[in-house]
Amino acid sequence: MSTRTPASLDGRRDGRASLTERYVHAATRSLPEDQRADVAEELRASITDRVESLRAERGPSAEEAERMALEELGDPDRLAAGYTGRRLGLIGPELYPQYVRVLKAILVTVVPILTAVIALVEAVDGASVGAIVGRAVWMAFTVALHVAFWVTLTFAIVERSASDRERLERSVGATWSPEQLPDLPRGSRASLGEACTNIVWLGILAAAIVWQQVASPLGDSIPVLDPDLWSFWLPLILALLAAEAVLEIVKYRAGGEWTVRFATVNTVLGAVFAAPVVYLAATDRLLNPAAVAEIQQGWAGFDPGVAHTVILVSALVIWAWDSVEGWRKALG
Amino acid sequence: MSDEVLATHLQELRRGTVVMAALATLRRPTYGYALLESLAEAGFAVDGNTLYPLLRRLEKQGLLTSEWNTEESRPRKFYRVSRAGDALLQSLLEEWQALHTSIQNLAENPR
Numbered sequence: 001m002s003t004r005t006p007a008s009l010d011g012r013r014d015g016r017a018s019l020t021e022r023y024v025h026a027a028t029r030s031l032p033e034d035q036r037a038d039v040a041e042e043l044r045a046s047i048t049d050r051v052e053s054l055r056a057e058r059g060p061s062a063e064e065a066e067r068m069a070l071e072e073l074g075d076p077d078r079l080a081a082g083y084t085g086r087r088l089g090l091i092g093p094e095l096y097p098q099y100v101r102v103l104k105a106i107l108v109t110v111v112p113i114l115t116a117v118i119a120l121v122e123a124v125d126g127a128s129v130g131a132i133v134g135r136a137v138w139m140a141f142t143v144a145l146h147v148a149f150w151v152t153l154t155f156a157i158v159e160r161s162a163s164d165r166e167r168l169e170r171s172v173g174a175t176w177s178p179e180q181l182p183d184l185p186r187g188s189r190a191s192l193g194e195a196c197t198n199i200v201w202l203g204i205l206a207a208a209i210v211w212q213q214v215a216s217p218l219g220d221s222i223p224v225l226d227p228d229l230w231s232f233w234l235p236l237i238l239a240l241l242a243a244e245a246v247l248e249i250v251k252y253r254a255g256g257e258w259t260v261r262f263a264t265v266n267t268v269l270g271a272v273f274a275a276p277v278v279y280l281a282a283t284d285r286l287l288n289p290a291a292v293a294e295i296q297q298g299w300a301g302f303d304p305g306v307a308h309t310v311i312l313v314s315a316l317v318i319w320a321w322d323s324v325e326g327w328r329k330a331l332g
Numbered sequence: 333m334s335d336e337v338l339a340t341h342l343q344e345l346r347r348g349t350v351v352m353a354a355l356a357t358l359r360r361p362t363y364g365y366a367l368l369e370s371l372a373e374a375g376f377a378v379d380g381n382t383l384y385p386l387l388r389r390l391e392k393q394g395l396l397t398s399e400w401n402t403e404e405s406r407p408r409k410f411y412r413v414s415r416a417g418d419a420l421l422q423s424l425l426e427e428w429q430a431l432h433t434s435i436q437n438l439a440e441n442p443r
Contacts, residue, residue, distance in 0.1 A: 039388070042364060042409045046384060049365035049408075074381050082385030 019066055020047050027076035031083055039083060047073070091155045098176070099155045106147050108327040112267075115140040116320035123282040123312055129275070132282075195252040199245050206241045209234060226288045233276055240273045258329035266326040274319040281312035350378050352428065354386065355413050355421040358396060363408035387411055395420055 024047070028040045050069040054060065060068065073079060081088050091099050119136040127135070166175075212224040225234065247269060251262050280286040284304060292304045353376045357367055368383055390396045395417035401410050413421065 035388075038409075041407065043384065045363070045406050045408050046365045046368075046380060048406060049363075050380070053365070053369070072380065074379070079381045079385065082381060083388060085389075 019063075019070060020044065020051075023047070023070050023073070023076055027079045027083075030080050030086075035083075087159060089159075090152070091159050095155055095159055099151070102155075103148065103151045104331055106151060107144060108331060109324055110147055111140050111143050112320050112323050112327075114143045116316045119278070120313055120316050123278055123316075124309060126282065129279050132278075192252060195248045198248045202241050202245045202248075206238055209238060222291050222294050223288050224291050226285060229280070229285070233280060236276060237273070240269070240276075244269060244273065258326055260330050263323075263326040263330035267323040270319040270322050274315045277315040278312050281308040281315070284308050286311060346376065349428075350376055350382070350386070351390070352421065352424045354383070354390070355395065355417055355424070358411050358413045359418070361399070361410040361412040363401070363410050367411070390417065 021044075024040045024043050027043060028036050031039055047066075047069050050072065051062070051065045054065040054068055055062070078088065080086070115136050118139040119132050122132045122135050209225070213227065213230070247262075247265060251258070254262075277286070286308060287304050292302070295302045350371070353371055353374065354367065357370055357374075362370070364380075364384055364387060367387075368378065368380055371378055371383070387396065387398075391398055391411065393416075395414055396411045397414050398409050398411045401408050
């Protein structure tokens with residue numbers, strides 16, 4: 001094999017149209033140094049051959065023929081990829097399905113958890129409801145952006161790793177096996193049990209709210225929760241519990257399958273339910289001051305602030321957990 | 333059947349034959365653009381941006397050899413099949429015949 005490149009032709013020649021030169025440069029600049037001049041010279045000759053042939057066939061001007069010839073060859077980056085064997089795609093078809101699976105799985109777990117944590121931190125710091133919501137939304141956006149970027153970057157790197165690609169693919173879980181098949185949607189019998197359990201728990205919670213008012217566990221008919229809350233907040237919470245129960249029934253009647261819509265409603269309803277609890281706990285308004293005084297008679301160290309924080313954290317954790325669970329089932 | 337469907341299937345079918353056609357043509361030394369034109373004349377419409385990198389790839393695999401010819405109006409890189417390239421062409425042609433026979437049997441004796 002001879003790859004002798006005529007030295008006189010490496011440089012630019014007078015009269016050679018610059019579009020061709022620019023094209024050849026664009027198509028060969030990413031090639032290995034030792035091939036560049038040779039490929040460039042061949043490409044230059046091929047383009048000139050095509051230009052002459054076009055002019056002989058159809059008789060356009062020299063510039064027109066050159067333009068046509070280059071248009072036929074198409075994007076020089078595509079041609080360069082043909083020479084180097086480089087892949088034309090950030091994430092190719094072999095990796096794409098796993099890329100989407102990993103991205104979804106991380107997004108639906110990490111985003112709600114970190115969002116809940118930041119909301120919790122803000123609430124403990126005594127931020128206003130508006131500030132908590134604002135920070136939480138910003139956090140969700142930032143985290144989603146980071147997850148998307150880093151997952152994409154990881155897969156793009158694996159896509160481009162020529163050596164030991166198989167091991168890398170395994171490390172990001174990109175080799176598919178039958179074990180990864182999602183479970184079939186559970187039948188309605190199982191979801192009937194699930195719906196019943198959830199409705200019973202909602203009922204117990206509602207009953208407890210009413211019961212602590214009419215027959216206090218502290219005796220002396222001192223309600224645990226601040227009776228002032230009955231003017232608005234406690235009826236709202238009871239209404240939301242009823243709404244949660246309705247969602248369970250609707251979900252069961254729709255076939256018991258979690259859909260994206262149910263997961264969305266579940267997350268939103270959960271947030272609407274958690275919001276007043278978090279707000280009241282954050283502003284120390286949940287517990288009845290009389291009840292606090294009663295408890296402190298028996299347990300001097302009882303701190304209503306700590307109790308409120310515990311309630312606040314519990315509400316957020318339950319909401320995050322329930323939301324993630326819903327999304328996990330919906331996206332399978 | 334729409335023309336578009338026919339066109340895509342024909343294109344799919346022909347894609348694999350370009351290497352065979354190129355190896356067969358290059359038993360006589362030829363440069364890139366001339367090969368493109370002879371292939372087009374023979375009914376193998378292949379684009380330059382596919383053929384030129386393909387020639388390099390075949391050369392790298394030892395199936396073609398090349399030589400610069402500076403005697404004509406402009407220097408051109410001439411390719412021709414190597415011994416290995418010729419052996420590959422023979423294998424491909426045999427496979428082509430086998431496929432042709434199989435397909436004909438299937439088409440003539442549908443079950």
